[in-house]
Amino acid sequence: MTVLDPDQMLTPAMIRAARGLLGLDQVKAAELAGLSQRTISKLEAEDELSSKDVRRRNALKAIRSGFEQAGIEFIFPSDESGQGVRMKLAAKK
Structure with missing residues (x-):
């Protein structure tokens, strides 16, 4: 299970970008994460996500886990780069 590090918080833009790379609408993204479409919609519409609420933390963990299993890699801000x-890469055969 993915640990939710405050320095590695998904942002609404990262969620939208991951959905775009996977070619998923909000309904399919919600299914992938085991959430409702409304939850995805609400999280994507926010300016900034907070992890103070337990339900929000759980939703962000589910989204991250589902997207990572589907082949997404999240890049979090560091001294060298911004978020992305x-x-x-596909596993070599």
Whole structure:
């Protein structure tokens, strides 16, 4: 299970970008994360996400886990770069 580090919080833009890379609408993204479409919609519409609420933390963990299992890699801000989202490399055969 993904640990929710405050320095590695998903942002609304990261959620939207990951959905775009996977070609998912909000309904399919919600199914992938085991959440409702309304939850995805509300999180994407926010300016900034807070992890203070337990339900929100659980929703963000579910989204991150579902997207990572589907092949997304989240890139969190560091001294060298800003946030981002990309596809993982396919496993070599």
